[in-house]
Amino acid sequence: MKKISKRIPDSVRNRLRRRRRISFKVRGTAERPRLAIFRSNKAFYAQIINDEEGKTLLALATSSKDLKGKTPNTKEGVQVLGEALAKKAVASKIDKVVFDRAGYLYHGKVKSFADGARNGGLKF
Numbered sequence: 001m002k003k004i005s006k007r008i009p010d011s012v013r014n015r016l017r018r019r020r021r022i023s024f025k026v027r028g029t030a031e032r033p034r035l036a037i038f039r040s041n042k043a044f045y046a047q048i049i050n051d052e053e054g055k056t057l058l059a060l061a062t063s064s065k066d067l068k069g070k071t072p073n074t075k076e077g078v079q080v081l082g083e084a085l086a087k088k089a090v091a092s093k094i095d096k097v098v099f100d101r102a103g104y105l106y107h108g109k110v111k112s113f114a115d116g117a118r119n120g121g122l123k124f
Contacts (some may be wrong), residue, residue, distance in 0.1 A: 086120025
């Protein structure tokens, strides 16, 4: 198991520890792929991944060409991103997923994204 560097700030190190704990439990399959997220200061990213084959089935971000300008990196914009990703997933015949919050606490943008994805038709 890879050690987390001590040079990383405490907040990031704590998130990476939570992420490692979560990753042992959350795995995507063909029936229930993994919905993984990543937050940055500029954009919010989401992917639907089949871990058995190691393939990304869908990916979308607030900075992607489809949504650029329409969805700012705010709670409201991230909720629109969740709805858009859910609609693409349902069109691709994916309706059930496992939500991987990547160690982020479940509030703010993460909760807003999850609510938007549920409103769009995904089941966690």
